[in-house]
Structure formats: C-alpha cells, structure tokens
Amino acid sequence: MxxxxxxxxxxxxxxxxxxVVAFVxxxxxxxxxxxxxxxxxxxxxxxxxxxxxSFLAYLSATLSWKLCMGSDSAKTGLLQLFMIRHVGEMLSVxxxxxxxxxxxxxxxxxxxxxxxxxxxxxxxLLSRILIILSALLLIILSVFYLVLGVIGDNQELPIIIxxxxxxxxxxxxxxxxxxxxxxxxYRSMTKMQERFGHKYISDKILLxxxxxxxxxxxxxxDNQGKFILAFILSVIHWILGAAxxxxxxxxxxxxxSVVNAVAIEMGVILFKTVGAIVPGQVGVExxxxxxxxxxxxxxxxxxxxxxxxxxxARQLFWVGVAGIFYVFMRRxxxxxxx
Numbered sequence: 001m002x003x004x005x006x007x008x009x010x011x012x013x014x015x016x017x018x019x020v021v022a023f024v025x026x027x028x029x030x031x032x033x034x035x036x037x038x039x040x041x042x043x044x045x046x047x048x049x050x051x052x053x054s055f056l057a058y059l060s061a062t063l064s065w066k067l068c069m070g071s072d073s074a075k076t077g078l079l080q081l082f083m084i085r086h087v088g089e090m091l092s093v094x095x096x097x098x099x100x101x102x103x104x105x106x107x108x109x110x111x112x113x114x115x116x117x118x119x120x121x122x123x124x125l126l127s128r129i130l131i132i133l134s135a136l137l138l139i140i141l142s143v144f145y146l147v148l149g150v151i152g153d154n155q156e157l158p159i160i161i162x163x164x165x166x167x168x169x170x171x172x173x174x175x176x177x178x179x180x181x182x183x184x185x186y187r188s189m190t191k192m193q194e195r196f197g198h199k200y201i202s203d204k205i206l207l208x209x210x211x212x213x214x215x216x217x218x219x220x221x222d223n224q225g226k227f228i229l230a231f232i233l234s235v236i237h238w239i240l241g242a243a244x245x246x247x248x249x250x251x252x253x254x255x256x257s258v259v260n261a262v263a264i265e266m267g268v269i270l271f272k273t274v275g276a277i278v279p280g281q282v283g284v285e286x287x288x289x290x291x292x293x294x295x296x297x298x299x300x301x302x303x304x305x306x307x308x309x310x311x312x313a314r315q316l317f318w319v320g321v322a323g324i325f326y327v328f329m330r331r332x333x334x335x336x337x338x
Contacts, residue, residue, distance in 0.1 A: 046251045050244050050314045057240035058086060058318075064233035065127040067226045070219060072123075075113045083325040084109045090322035109329060121208070122215030127230070129178050129216070134234035135269060140168060142263035178213070179220045186210040241265050244314070248307050249298065260296040267292035285311070 062082045066073045076084070088102035103124055110120040177184045189209050193201040220227050242258070242265035249256045271288030286308040293304050 046247060047310065047313060049247050050310060051317060053240050053243045053247065054314055054318065057237050058082065058089075060233045060237040060240060061085065061127075061131070064130055064230040064237065065123060067223075067230040067233070068123040068126040068130070068219065069115070069119065070123070070223060070226075072115045072119050075115050076110060080113075080329075083329055086318070087322045087326045087329065090319050118211050118215060122212045122219065125178075125212050126216050126219060127234075129175070130227075130231050130234040131237070133175060134231060134238060135266065136170070136174075137235065138238050138262060139266045139270065142266045145259055145263055179217050181217055181221075183210065183213045183217065185213045238262070238265065238269075244311060245307065248310050249303070252303060252306065254298060254303065256296070256298070263296060264289075264292040267295065 092102040246261035
C-alpha cells in the first residue's frame with residue numbers, strides 16, 4: 001500500500017484537487033454574486049479583526065512551544081521564535097509533503113541560537129502532541145454538542161457516550177504512546193522497521209526517534225506545570241481560530257454562539273486533516289466550511305463563500321508575512337555557536 005502511494009502520489013494528489021475544486025465550483029456557480037458583493041462590502045474592517053485574531057492564535061501556539069523548550073527557551077526571544085514557527089508552518093501549509101522541511105527549518109534556526117538539535121526536535125514534537133491533544137478535546141466537545149443538537153432528546157445518548165469514550169480513550173492512548181517511560185513510540189517504530197525494512201526506516205532515524213521519545217517523556221515528568229500551561233495555550237490557539245468564524249458571521253448579521261463557532265472550526269480541521277495531501281487544502285477547506293456551516297444551521301452558498309474568501313485572504317496575508325520574516329531571518333540570524 002505504501003509503495004503504491006509513493007508511486008502514484010502526484011496523480012492521486014492532483015486528481016483529488018481537481019475533484020474538490022469541481023465540487024466547490026458548482027456551488028459558486030449557483031451563488032448570487034450580487035448578494036456576495038453586498039456581504040463583502042461589510043468586510044474591509046472585519047479583515048483587520050480577523051488578522052488580529054489569527055496573530056493571537058499564532059502567538060498562543062508560539063508561547064506553548066516556548067514552554068516545551070524548557071531551559072533552552074531563554075536562548076531564543078519570543079519574537080524570533082514567532083518568526084521561526086510561522087515560516088515553518090507556512091512552508092507546510094501549501095505543500096503538506098514539505099512538513100518535514102518546515103520542521104527542519106525550525107531546527108536549523110534554533111541551532112543558530114545555540115539550542116541543541118535533540119532539544120529542538122523534542123520540543124517541536126511535544127508542541128505537536130499538545131496541539132493534537134487540545135484539538136481532540138475540542139472535537140469531543142463539538143461532537144457532543146452537535147449530536148445532542150441534532151437528536152434533541154436522549155434516545156441516542158448511549159451511542160453518544162460510547163463515541164465519546166472511544167475518542168477520549170484515543171486521546172489518552174496517544175498521550176501515553178508519546179510520553180510514557182516505556183517509550184512506546186520508539187518500540188512501535190522498531191516493529192515497523194522489522195515489518196517494512198530499512199528502506200523506509202533506517203537505524204539512524206530509529207535512534208533519533210528513541211532520543212526524541214525519551215526527551216518528550218523527561219520533559220513531561222520534570223515539567224508538568226509547564227506542560228499543563230502549554231496545553232491550555234494550545235486550546236486557546238484553537239478557540240482564537242474559531243473566533244474568526246464568530247466575527248465574520250456576526251458582521252454578516254447571523255446569530256451564532258461561541259460554541260457553534262468552535263464546532264465549525266474543529267469540523268473544518270478534521271476535513272483539512274483528511275485532505276492534507278491536497279496542496280494548501282485548496283477546495284477542501286472551502287467544502288469543509290460549507291458542510292460545517294450547514295451542520296450548525298447556517299445555510300446559503302453566499303454566506304459560505306464570503307466566509308471562505310475571508311479566511312483564504314487571511315491565509316494569503318500571513319503567507320506574505322512569512323516571506324518577509326524569512327528574508328529578515330536569513331539576514332539577521334547569527335552563525336551556529338560552537
């Protein structure tokens with residue numbers, strides 16, 4: 001299966017892109033452009049608010065990552081860490097297969113500040129773990145809220161409780177898998193190497209995974225207070241992302257609660273995760289916006305399209321900022337120490 005995907009990765013990726021864009025194009029064709037124009041005229045100042053909210057979301061994630069660095073966090077200022085994280089994240093957004101390149105870039109620039117590579121990688125991994133766990137928490141709450149809203153009674157409550165137990169159990173197992181003293185991540189990768197051979201997982205990669213897994217466990221054991229605070233900041237990161245939906249829909253005159261906005265955001269995140277192979281999740285995110293807006297009772301192609309345009313505009317703005325950050329980092333970063 002892995003070899004099949006590797007062989008046909010590009011055709012699969014572009015076929016999915018064409019298919020999703022075709023679906024989105026059909027919805028756009030059936031939209032009232034005059035209504036859309038009227039909505040967009042309300043948006044110029046709203047866009048400033050959206051950019052502000054996304055900045056606070058990125059800042060929360062950066063603070064979470066800084067806490068995950070332990071004593072090495074003092075070697076890199078908050079502004080510089082914000083720039084490093086932002087450039088790495090934007091590199092991954094429009095080419096998901098370059099996620100490793102994005103993380104490598106972060107390690108490279110941290111090493112220029114004297115941060116050990118092993119510490120850099122472990123902090124990145126731990127930060128990712130917290131982002132995933134916080135997303136799972138909000139997804140659980142969102143599913144619970146949406147399903148209860150749909151059924152309107154307790155007839156399906158046992159099924160809901162079972163689903164919540166399963167998802168909660170998955171979150172617990174994920175944390176145990178990555179943070180336990182028995183290094184379950186390393187053990188699992190060892191078994192995968194035995195199954196698929198050294199072609200996909202070399203001994204050098206396996207050794208790095210062991211070191212990273214151990215670093216993550218030690219940080220969690222020695223810094224539980226920082227771990228909890230970093231987790232809270234990760235939750236805030238997602239909630240601020242959901243606030244974008246809340247702001248846009250409120251400006252459009254629609255009645256929406258904060259809980260609804262969070263549910264929309266987490267549903268969109270799920271769709272984007274499934275469609276991560278598509279560059280920039282073009283079409284995937286737009287289609288996800290439509291599905292999730294309808295899930296909370298907001299119908300109409302025009303509203304969905306305005307929401308999608310504003311969120312894409314925000315994304316493009318921050319891609320431009322990432323380009324400026326990258327040029328600045330190349331000029332100002334000190335040479336590697338020692």
